[in-house]
Structure formats: C-alpha cells, structure tokens
Amino acid sequence: MSAAPRPHWARPVGVGLAALAALAAVAALVSPGMRGTLAAILTDPRSAALAAIWVGIWLANAWLAARPPPSALVRALVTLLFGATLLLLWELAVRLYSVPAVLLPAPSAIAARFAASLDILWIDFVQTILKGALSGYLIGCSAAFLTAVLIDRSPFLQRGLLPVGNFIAALPIVGIAPILVMWFGFDWQSKAAVVVVMVFFPMLVNSVEGLKATEPMQRDLMATYSAGYWQTLVKLRIPAAMPFVFNGLKIATTLALIGAIVAEFFGSPTRGMGFRISTEVGRLGLDMVWAEIAVAALAGSAFYGLVAFIEKRVTFWHPSQRGR
Amino acid sequence: MRNAIPVLGVVAAIMVVWYLAAVWMNAQWTRDQAARAGVEVSFADIVADTLAQDRPRLPAPHQVLLELHALTWTEEVHSRRGIVQSGSLSNRSLVHHGLVTLSATFLGFAFGAGFGILLAIGIVHDRATDMSVMPWAIASQTIPIVAIAPMIIVVLNSIGISGLVPKAIIAAYLSFFPVVVGMVKGLRSPDAMQMDLLRTYSASSFQALWKLRMPASMPYLFASLKVGIAASLVGTIVAELPLGGAGLGTRLLAGSYYGQTIQIWATLLVAAILAATMVGVIGAVQRMTLTRMGMAQ
Numbered sequence: 209m210s211a212a213p214r215p216h217w218a219r220p221v222g223v224g225l226a227a228l229a230a231l232a233a234v235a236a237l238v239s240p241g242m243r244g245t246l247a248a249i250l251t252d253p254r255s256a257a258l259a260a261i262w263v264g265i266w267l268a269n270a271w272l273a274a275r276p277p278p279s280a281l282v283r284a285l286v287t288l289l290f291g292a293t294l295l296l297l298w299e300l301a302v303r304l305y306s307v308p309a310v311l312l313p314a315p316s317a318i319a320a321r322f323a324a325s326l327d328i329l330w331i332d333f334v335q336t337i338l339k340g341a342l343s344g345y346l347i348g349c350s351a352a353f354l355t356a357v358l359i360d361r362s363p364f365l366q367r368g369l370l371p372v373g374n375f376i377a378a379l380p381i382v383g384i385a386p387i388l389v390m391w392f393g394f395d396w397q398s399k400a401a402v403v404v405v406m407v408f409f410p411m412l413v414n415s416v417e418g419l420k421a422t423e424p425m426q427r428d429l430m431a432t433y434s435a436g437y438w439q440t441l442v443k444l445r446i447p448a449a450m451p452f453v454f455n456g457l458k459i460a461t462t463l464a465l466i467g468a469i470v471a472e473f474f475g476s477p478t479r480g481m482g483f484r485i486s487t488e489v490g491r492l493g494l495d496m497v498w499a500e501i502a503v504a505a506l507a508g509s510a511f512y513g514l515v516a517f518i519e520k521r522v523t524f525w526h527p528s529q530r531g532r
Numbered sequence: 533m534r535n536a537i538p539v540l541g542v543v544a545a546i547m548v549v550w551y552l553a554a555v556w557m558n559a560q561w562t563r564d565q566a567a568r569a570g571v572e573v574s575f576a577d578i579v580a581d582t583l584a585q586d587r588p589r590l591p592a593p594h595q596v597l598l599e600l601h602a603l604t605w606t607e608e609v610h611s612r613r614g615i616v617q618s619g620s621l622s623n624r625s626l627v628h629h630g631l632v633t634l635s636a637t638f639l640g641f642a643f644g645a646g647f648g649i650l651l652a653i654g655i656v657h658d659r660a661t662d663m664s665v666m667p668w669a670i671a672s673q674t675i676p677i678v679a680i681a682p683m684i685i686v687v688l689n690s691i692g693i694s695g696l697v698p699k700a701i702i703a704a705y706l707s708f709f710p711v712v713v714g715m716v717k718g719l720r721s722p723d724a725m726q727m728d729l730l731r732t733y734s735a736s737s738f739q740a741l742w743k744l745r746m747p748a749s750m751p752y753l754f755a756s757l758k759v760g761i762a763a764s765l766v767g768t769i770v771a772e773l774p775l776g777g778a779g780l781g782t783r784l785l786a787g788s789y790y791g792q793t794i795q796i797w798a799t800l801l802v803a804a805i806l807a808a809t810m811v812g813v814i815g816a817v818q819r820m821t822l823t824r825m826g827m828a829q
Contacts, residue, residue, distance in 0.1 A: 266660070269660045269663070269664050270658075270660040272660075273659040273660035273663050273664075274659065274660070283663050286660065286663040286664055287663060287664060287667045287668070289664070290663075290664035290665065290668070291668060310690070311687055311690065311691065312687070364538050364541070365538070365542070366538075367535045367538040367539070368535070368537075368538030368539050368540075368541050368542035369538075369542050371535060371539050372539060372542050372543065372546075375808060378758070378762045378807055378808070378811050379762075379803070379804045379807050379808070380762070380765050380766045380769050380803045380804070380807055382678075382766055382769065382770060383769060383780075383781075383784055383799070383800045383803050384800065386784055386785070386788030386796055387788075387793065387796055387797070387800075389788065390589070390788065390791070390793070391557075391589065461674065462673065462674055462675075462676060465676035465679075466676040466677075466678050466679070469676055469678070469679045470678055470679075470770055473682070473770075473773050473774075473785075474785070474788050475788070481679070482679070485679060485680075485682060485683065486682055486774070489683050489686050489774070490686075494683065494687070497680075497683050500679070501679060501680055501683075504675060504676050504679050505675040508674045508675045508676055509671060509674050509675065511674070512674035513674075
C-alpha cells in the first residue's frame with residue numbers, strides 16, 4: 209500500500225473511455241465516411257453535455273455498487289438506472305443534434321406512435337406471435353420431444369441422429385423460409401412451418417440429452433420395484449429430463465420469434481410484424497418500425513419469462529432452482 | 533469412429549425420404565402437364581419426370597448438387613464471366629456470393645467476439661458494470677434482434693455507409709451476446725481456492741486475469757465462439773435480404789421472387805457448408821488448444 213489507493217470509480221471510467229476510444233478508432237479505420245462525422249461529434253460542446261450525464265450516472269452507479277453488500281433492490285436500481293440513462297441519452301442526442309426522424313426517432317416519439325397505433329400493433333401481434341410463432345413453437349417442440357422419446361429406445365438412432373441434429377442446429381435454418389413460404393402460402397401457416405423447423409433440432413438434442421440424465425442407481429431402484437418401461441419413463445426419466453427440456457424450450461422461444469418475423473420478409477398477407485417492419489422501412493416510418501421492435505422485445509421477454517416461470521414450478525427440485 | 537455407421541445410416545435415410553418426398557410433391561405438376569397434353573403417364577414416367585423438373589416444388593438432392601456444381605465450378609472455369617476467362621469471379625457464381633457473405637460474417641464476428649471478450653473482462657472486474665450491463669445482456673437474448681436488421685441496413689445506407697460495414701454490424705450484434713455471456717461464465721469459473729492461491733502470491737488483478745481467469749475460460753470461450761459464428765452467419769444472411777448486390781441472402785430472396793427453387797436450395801447448401809466449415813474450424817482449434825493446455829476431456 210505505497211501509492212494512494214485509486215478512487216473506486218477510476219477503473220470503470222477509464223475502461224469506459226478506453227472502450228469508446230477503441231470503438232471510435234475502429235470505426236474511423238473501417239469507414240472513411242465516418243471520420244468526418246466523428247471529428248464533428250468530438251469537437252461539439254453538446255457532446256460534452258451528453259458525456260457529462262453519462263459519467264455522472266456511471267459514477268452514481270459505481271457508488272451504489274461499491275457499497276457492500278448490494279441488496280436485490282440496489283441491484284435492480286443500478287440496472288434500471290443504466291437502462292434509463294441509455295434512453296435519456298438517446299432522447300437528448302436526438303433532440304440536441306436534431307437527428308431527422310427518418311434516421312433515428314426519439315424514444316418519446318416511438319412511445320407516442322406506440323400508443324397511437326395500438327390497434328395495428330395488436331393485429332400484427334396476433335398474426336405473427338400468436339398464430340405464427342406460438343403454433344409453430346407448440347408443434348415443433350412437442351414433435352421434437354416425442355421424437356426424442358421414440359429414438360431414446362434405439363442406441364443406433366441416438367448415435368446417428370444426435371450428430372446430425374447438432375449439425376443441423378448450427379445451420380442458418382432461417383434460409384429455408386423462402387421455400388416454406390412457397391409450399392405453405394403467404395399466411396401464418398408458412399411462418400409456423402419455419403418456426404417448427406427452427407425449434408425442432410435444438411429441442412430434440414436437449415430432450416435426448418435429458419432422457420439420458422438418470423443415474424444407474426435410480427434406474428436400479430425402478431428395476432427393484434419391477435417397474436416397466438412406461439412406468440420408468442413417466443415416473444423417473446421424463447421428470448429427470450425436465451431441466452434439459454426447459455433449456456431447449458427457452459432457447460426455442462427466441463428462435464420461434466426470429467423465424468416468424470424473418471419468414472414474413474419473404475411474403476406475407478398485409479399484416480404481421482415482419483411485414484410491417486419491411487414496409488415501414490420502405491416508407492421511412494421509422495417510429496412505427498421501432499414500435500414493432502418494442503412489441504417484439506416485450507413479447508420475447510414475456511414469452512421467455514413465462515417459460516422460465518413454468519420451469520421454476522416444474523423443476524423446483526433441481527439444484528439450479530434452489531436458494532433464490 | 534464408432535458413430536460413423538449410425539450417422540451414415542441416418543443420412544442415407546434422410547436422402548431416401550428426400551427422394552420420396554420429391555416424387556410425391558412434384559407429381560401433381562407432372563400429372564397436370566400430362567393432362568394438358570392429353571397423354572397417359574405411367575408411374576415410371578412420373579418418377580423420372582419429378583426428379584428432373586426445372587422448377588420443382590422440392591428439387592431432388594442430385595439436382596441441387598448439379599446446380600451447385602454448375603454455379604461454382606462450371607461457372608468459374610468454363611463460363612465467359614468466370615475467373616478463368618475474365619480474371620474475376622463471376623457475379624452469377626455462388627463462390628462470389630459466398631465470399632461476400634463470408635467476409636461480412638468474419639468482419640462482424642471479429643468485432644462482436646472482440647468487444648464481447650472486452651466487455652466480459654469489464655463485467656468480471658467491475659461490479660458496477662456487472663450490475664448495469666449484465667441483466668440487459670441476458671434480457672437482450674430473449675429479443676428477436678434480427679428483426680431490426682432491415683432497418684439498420686436502410687438507415688446506414690441513407691447516411692452513406694454501405695458495403696460490408698452495415699452487414700458486419702448486424703453480424704457483430706448477433707455474435708456479441710453469446711460471447712459476453714459465455715466469457716463471463718468462463719472468467720468466473722476458477723474456484724475460490726484458486727483465486728485465494730493467487731492472492732497469497734500477491735498477484736495483481738491483471739496477473740490473475742492473464743494467468744488464471746483467461747486459461748480457465750478457454751472451454752467456455754470456444755463453446756461461445758461456435759454459437760457466435762453461427763449467429764454471425766445468420767445475421768449476415770438476414771442483413772443481405774433488403775440489399776441488392778451480392779451475397780447469399782440476396783440470392784435467396786432473388787430465388788424466391790423468380791421461383792428458382794433449385795437455386796435456392798443450392799444457395800442454402802453453400803450457407804450450410806460455410807456454417808459447418810466455420811464451426812468445424814473453431815472446433816479443431818479448440819481441440820488443439822485444449823490438448824496443448826492439458827484441458828481436453
């Protein structure tokens with residue numbers, strides 16, 4: 209302890225400035241068009257105001273985080289403060305630099321558009337999320353789970369299907385969307401089909417993995433009870449597979465939304481979130497695009513949260529769910 | 533190698549199902565054509581015709597392979613526009629489009645993975661960063677980020693940034709989060725005992741990072757890099773949809789506009805080969821690195 213200890217905020221501020229500098233340097237190197245823009249931004253007094261807000265809130269966060277021990281409330285406060293800061297900076301930047309709305313609308317404009325077009329957003333939500341994503345998700349995940357139960361009885365199929373399934377799970381399956389749109393038409397059925405294909409393999413791999421997750425001791429116990437295949441399956445192996453199954457279900461939530469939205473870029477009836485995003489981008493109605501993105505974000509988080517909630521109720525016995 | 537026979541068996545079964553489906557799905561067109569021409573077709577005729585249509589609903593595997601060969605080797609070597617005769621890659625060939633997609637994928641992946649690793653180091657060392665950023669990073673995983681791709685492309689184009697960079701930004705965005713989440717887990721994987729040992733050596737936090745956390749995070753790093761590069765390719769392909777010009781995504785959209793099903797499948801095959809190769813290369817580097825570090829299972 210020779211030198212005076214650095215204040216606790218020195219490191220985060222230093223790291224942040226270094227990251228910004230690196231970002232700017234890389235951007236300037238990559239694109240000559242951005243060099244002029246960056247120089248103009250750096251020498252502008254309005255930037256100083258924004259930077260001051262950023263540093264100020266960051267210091268507040270660093271101060272809050274440094275007081276031991278951070279309770280759940282403080283943690284949530286720090287997180288929310290950070291999110292709110294980003295929104296505030298976005299709003300201020302748009303206003304101070306008077307960014308045209310066709311480039312980047314302010315959060316307040318997006319919120320106003322969101323509130324004004326609830327009916328359109330609801331129609332799109334029903335078309336894309338409820339009809340396309342949700343039905344595809346249910347069909348795809350249950351088909352994958354049943355397939356997993358079936359191939360579980362055959363070591364040959366397991367050894368053959370798992371590598372193939374792992375391989376397919378890494379492929380850019382969204383690309384299959386144009387084909388399925390040709391096969392199943394423009395309406396939600398083709399979107400559901402894309403979602404089925406997208407969620408099937410991650411779900412299959414996780415379910416097969418889960419069905420293998422019992423220990424020899426547990427299986428021996430079932431054998432001493434003289435339990436048959438079905439009894440062992442229903443009472444031991446499916447419950448034991450649940451943590452893996454829910455892992456697959458959670459991964460599949462995001463994939464389902466991505467599949468349903470991207471499939472609409474290849475053709476859709478005149479409603480749906482993907483349709484709205486691509487047409488509004490063409491009409492430069494970016495506030496509407498951002499409102500749709502907000503709906504996608506809310507729906508995605510709610511969908512994921514719902515699955516996580518069910519997981520908590522179903523796999524309450526699993527170590528990862530304890531102590532929370 | 534124990535798995536080779538089952539895998540080949542499953543692949544062969546998929547091929548058989550594919551051929552059967554091709555016959556079944558294309559038969560309607562053949563029957564319609566025959567009815568229009570007023571001729572009777574036998575079952576053998578139907579099978580022969582369904583596997584050789586120009587715009588089948590489902591092309592047979594050999595048609596896709598032939599198209600792939602025609603759009604890569606034949607196009608480059610024998611065509612007037614090919615690299616052999618004109619000195620530059622043909623704009624019809626999938627080699628050209630694949631390379632365009634691949635370069636945007638790599639650029640985006642390098643950005644995304646690089647910033648992901650840096651942010652993970654920040655998160656592990658600084659509690660404020662952890663508490664501010666990490667919940668948002670996890671929440672953002674549940675959001676279909678790809679949906680904003682067309683908007684980012686159009687907006688960046690309108691302020692004069694075009695070419696590789698907009699695609700790379702989306703690719704970077706998609707590969708960024710898996711790397712952050714995986715690396716945070718990895719950098720935190722050394723247990724308390726090991727961290728205590730470094731403390732007894734009075735190691736600085738930089739030394740702890742370099743000599744303990746980084747090596748310990750390698751298995752997590754490679755796992756998330758594999759997810760990241762696959763996501764990066766998906767991002768690039770989706771980003772290419774609204775753009776004209778070159779790239780696999782553009783080819784997919786053009787193919788779907790003009791009903792060129794065989795071309796769509798050949799493009800998909802190229803995308804699949806790219807994804808498999810990239811994940812395979814990272815897997816090979818992973819095995820080599822982990823073996824040399826003595827961490828291979």
